[in-house]
Amino acid sequence: xxxxxxxxxxxxxxxxxxxxxxxxxxxxxxxxxxxxxxxxxxxxxxxxxxxxxxxxxxxxxxxxxxxxxxxxxxxxxxxxxxxxxxxxxxxxxxxxxxxxxxxxxxxxxxxxxxxxxxxxxxxxxxxxxxxxxxxxxxxxxxxxxxxxxxxxxxxxxxxxxxxxxxxxxxxxxxxxxxxxxxxxxxxxxxxxxxxxxxxxxxxxxxxxxxxxxxxxxxxxxxxxxxxxxxxxxxxxxxxxxxxxxxxxxxxxxxxxxxxxxxxxxxxxxxxxxxxxxxxxxxxxxxxxxxxxxxxxxxxxxxxxxxxxxxxxxxxxx
Amino acid sequence: xxxxxxxxxxxxxxxxxxxxxxxxxxxxxxxxxxxxxxxxxxxxxxxxxxxxxxxxxxxxxxxxxxxxxxxxxxxxxxxxxxxxxxxxxxxxxxxxxxxxxxxxxxxxxxxxxxxxxxxxxxxxxxxxxxxxxxxxxxxxxxxxxxxxxxxxxxxxxxxxxxxxxxxxxxxxxxxxxxxxxxxxxxxxxxxxxxxxxxxxxxxxxxxxxxxxxxxxxxxxxxxxxxxxxxxxxxxxxxxxxxxxxxxxxxxxxxxxxxxxxxxxxxxxxxxxxxxxxxxxxxxxxxxxxxxxxxxxxxxxxxxxxxxxxxxxxxxxxxxxxxxxxxxxxxxxxxxxxxxxxxxxxxxxxxxxxxxxxxxxxxxxxxxxxxxxxxxxxxxxxxxxxxxxxxxxxxxxxxxxxxxxxxxxxxxxxxxxxxxxxxxxxxxxxxxxxxxxxxxxxxxxxxxxxxxxxxxxxxxxxxxxxxxxxxxxxxxxxxxxxxxxxxxxxxxxxxxxxxxxxxxxxxxxxxxxxxxxxxxxxxxxxxxxxxxxxxxxxxxx
Numbered sequence: 001x002x003x004x005x006x007x008x009x010x011x012x013x014x015x016x017x018x019x020x021x022x023x024x025x026x027x028x029x030x031x032x033x034x035x036x037x038x039x040x041x042x043x044x045x046x047x048x049x050x051x052x053x054x055x056x057x058x059x060x061x062x063x064x065x066x067x068x069x070x071x072x073x074x075x076x077x078x079x080x081x082x083x084x085x086x087x088x089x090x091x092x093x094x095x096x097x098x099x100x101x102x103x104x105x106x107x108x109x110x111x112x113x114x115x116x117x118x119x120x121x122x123x124x125x126x127x128x129x130x131x132x133x134x135x136x137x138x139x140x141x142x143x144x145x146x147x148x149x150x151x152x153x154x155x156x157x158x159x160x161x162x163x164x165x166x167x168x169x170x171x172x173x174x175x176x177x178x179x180x181x182x183x184x185x186x187x188x189x190x191x192x193x194x195x196x197x198x199x200x201x202x203x204x205x206x207x208x209x210x211x212x213x214x215x216x217x218x219x220x221x222x223x224x225x226x227x228x229x230x231x232x233x234x235x236x237x238x239x240x241x242x243x244x245x246x247x248x249x250x251x252x253x254x255x256x257x258x259x260x261x262x263x264x265x266x267x268x269x270x271x272x273x274x275x276x277x278x279x280x281x282x283x284x285x286x287x288x289x290x291x292x293x294x295x296x297x298x299x300x301x302x303x304x305x306x307x308x309x310x311x312x313x314x315x316x317x
Numbered sequence: 318x319x320x321x322x323x324x325x326x327x328x329x330x331x332x333x334x335x336x337x338x339x340x341x342x343x344x345x346x347x348x349x350x351x352x353x354x355x356x357x358x359x360x361x362x363x364x365x366x367x368x369x370x371x372x373x374x375x376x377x378x379x380x381x382x383x384x385x386x387x388x389x390x391x392x393x394x395x396x397x398x399x400x401x402x403x404x405x406x407x408x409x410x411x412x413x414x415x416x417x418x419x420x421x422x423x424x425x426x427x428x429x430x431x432x433x434x435x436x437x438x439x440x441x442x443x444x445x446x447x448x449x450x451x452x453x454x455x456x457x458x459x460x461x462x463x464x465x466x467x468x469x470x471x472x473x474x475x476x477x478x479x480x481x482x483x484x485x486x487x488x489x490x491x492x493x494x495x496x497x498x499x500x501x502x503x504x505x506x507x508x509x510x511x512x513x514x515x516x517x518x519x520x521x522x523x524x525x526x527x528x529x530x531x532x533x534x535x536x537x538x539x540x541x542x543x544x545x546x547x548x549x550x551x552x553x554x555x556x557x558x559x560x561x562x563x564x565x566x567x568x569x570x571x572x573x574x575x576x577x578x579x580x581x582x583x584x585x586x587x588x589x590x591x592x593x594x595x596x597x598x599x600x601x602x603x604x605x606x607x608x609x610x611x612x613x614x615x616x617x618x619x620x621x622x623x624x625x626x627x628x629x630x631x632x633x634x635x636x637x638x639x640x641x642x643x644x645x646x647x648x649x650x651x652x653x654x655x656x657x658x659x660x661x662x663x664x665x666x667x668x669x670x671x672x673x674x675x676x677x678x679x680x681x682x683x684x685x686x687x688x689x690x691x692x693x694x695x696x697x698x699x700x701x702x703x704x705x706x707x708x709x710x711x712x713x714x715x716x717x718x719x720x721x722x723x724x725x726x727x728x729x730x731x732x733x734x735x736x737x738x739x740x741x742x743x744x745x746x747x748x749x750x751x752x753x754x755x756x757x758x759x760x761x762x763x764x765x766x767x768x769x770x771x772x773x774x775x776x777x778x779x780x781x782x783x784x785x786x787x788x789x790x791x792x793x794x795x796x797x798x799x800x801x802x803x804x805x806x807x808x809x810x811x812x813x814x815x816x817x818x819x820x821x822x823x824x825x826x827x828x829x830x831x832x833x834x835x836x837x838x839x840x841x842x843x844x845x846x847x848x849x850x851x852x853x854x855x856x857x
Contacts, residue, residue, distance in 0.1 A: 061427075279401060
């Protein structure tokens with residue numbers, strides 16, 4: 001017994017000492033991070049104790065801990081509810097389209113912007129592409145209505161061009177809703193999201209391009225063999241995070257662009273949780289739906305991270 | 318002698334002091350009949366969802382006036398997020414004001430949690446005579462099953478004005494000789510004639526029979542259904558058994574009617590997606606021959622705008638005029654009157670419950686109701702004046718403006734004086750003794766509104782018993798209700814815009830199946846049971 005204790009003590013000593021030495025060595029970094037770590041703990045982690053209401057029948061105003069325990073009742077209610085298939089379908093479809101088209105769009109824009117040689121023109125294009133990001137969804141929805149309503153700009157063009165015979169009320173047709181939303185999401189986000197790729201491209205060594213030119217690479221070749229591999233880490237990193245938010249299909253845009261007629265196509269997890277949880281005063285139900293979404297998202301991030309590490313040897317965690 | 322004189326003087330001085338002291342005890346009564354208290358009555362009140370900056374702007378002058386002339390200091394609180402959400406947060410954080418105004422459903426958990434002051438022993442003829450007198454038969458309805466009075470009401474009572482109505486563009490209607498419009502078919506025929514005369518507006522844009530906008534589609538469709546006698550989306554048989562509207566033949570007739578209007582190309586295709594601003598612009602641009610819904614929508618965007626835009630070319634008949642339309646053998650139910658109003662709770666945070674009740678009691682006097690409804694009197698822009706002898710009158714030039722030339726009526730000035738019912742907390746919409754209300758513009762001063770209200774009075778019904786039903790939050794019923802409303806409205810919108818009548822009928826039949834799957838039978842059973850119980854209690 002004594003021998004064991006001695007072994008443990010001796011074995012622990014160098015480890016704690018190593019930790020102390022490391023903390024001393026990295027003290028500036030820890031001091032710099034201290035504020036954000038405290039912020040993270042207080043703002044992001046401390047309120048999580050409230051998640052317990054997902055397992056209780058919580059009435060606002062009464063203490064969490066005295067509320068009646070209902071276990072997985074609300075999770076089961078959501079999964080077995082008649083709206084579950086529609087809500088999940090819409091969430092995955094809208095997110096899937098956002099990933100399929102919305103994820104590569106800023107990469108493409110960044111590559112194109114990088115190829116522009118006229119600096120003034122490039123900065124004008126960049127600024128214009130960022131602008132939609134700063135427009136609120138309320139204003140964006142109003143703009144889209146004026147373009148897409150039965151008397152809107154799009155109908156006028158299509159009718160005059162003979163592509164359609166009669167105007168279509170695009171916002172009232174469920175079958176067009178996902179496409180309209182994906183387009184709107186790309187329009188709003190493509191410019192701003194391209195910034196991070198532009199900065200990654202700026203970090204690529206210029207000599208690689210010169211060497212490529214000597215070896216006979218044209219513009220397309222340079223993009224394919226130098227630029228894309230150069231930003232591969234950034235692309236994978238953002239890709240993993242994007243997969244983690246696959247259940248974040250939007251909220252405001254659905255409420256603003258969705259109509260009574262397109263409800264079966266716009267209702268996603270967040271709008272559902274708001275409507276059935278917050279607006280029905282059933283916070284437990286809303287929290288259960290939100291918690292389930294969070295758990296799935298974290299699982300997906302871990303899974304994507306693992307796959308990426310195995311296949312490409314790039315990982316976030 | 319000196320002693321006698323001193324004694325006489327002392328006695329005289331004492332005699333003079335007695336009335337002075339008595340006056341101090343009784344307090345001064347102002348021209349509104351309010352006995353000014355020695356101690357300031359100070360409280361905060363949550364008034365619901367609104368823009369805080371706008372309300373602060375409109376409340377400022379009235380606030381100061383009440384402090385100076387009533388010794389009452391009221392702080393109105395509004396927030397720009399959903400009221401249900403806000404009340405939940407208030408309760409969860411235990412931070413809430415002295416008075417909370419909220420819906421009946423939202424009041425229930427506050428009362429259940431003991432956050433409402435029990436008013437049972439405080440509201441009586443001695444303590445609050447004006448509340449007892451003015452609430453009248455509606456006061457007993459506020460008591461719970463245990464005989465407790467846990468709240469008062471806001472906007473309670475049976476108003477005599479029509480909120481919802483079918484309307485026609487009046488000058489176009491006069492142009493075709495004012496034909497009979499008493500049935501949906503006759504109404505539509507008249508509207509078609511009007512459109513035949515005015516197929517386009519001055520800018521060459523197509524005109525429609527009917528319109529609406531996204532946020533109003535719920536109330537617009539409710540009004541359409543009430544043309545066929547359906548009450549707030551429910552139909553009642555003679556024994557008060559309730560049926561949800563898609564399961565009724567009347568609703569199917571309504572769907573077929575609107576589907577026909579759509580197939581005739583006369584229904585605005587953007588009703589369910591248009592913003593209120595876009596719809597307002599289309600009304601102002603003379604795109605509609607008729608409308609079914611809230612009276613004020615087409616008034617605000619119609620004649621009030623045209624009056625200003627057209628100047629001398631404007632005629633009084635350029636407006637939407639209200640008509641009463643119903644299929645044969647059906648009594649329309651356009652105007653439901655929630656006689657319960659909403660709830661006014663004095664919370665357990667209130668430190669001066671008696672003071673608040675004193676104010677509420679004053680609010681229920683004639684002058685009190687007018688003050689909180691019309692705003693400050695005797696100021697520039699005031700719609701009424703009160704005189705030192707207690708008499709009052711409507712400001713003559715304001716009456717002239719609101720009757721004939723509403724575009725010049727300065728609503729902003731009225732609101733700046735705390736008018737338009739900004740401070741209403743416990744007052745009702747029941748007419749005052751002289752038949753007027755706390756809504757200035759509804760107080761029989763506008764002849765057009767008088768025509769509307771008189772014409773549509775037969776369509777009024779008391780929805781108080783239905784509005785009192787609260788779904789238990791620990792059950793699936795609230796979710797079922799939301800789900801059923803969504804299913805039914807989606808089906809209705811799609812059926813109206815279906816390309817054939819058969820398709821419209823098929824959509825509604827599928828809707829019935831979906832509603833059954835969603836649990837409409839349980840919901841209907843619960844509503845029926847509760848409704849019957851309340852009806853029995855109230856002796857309806």
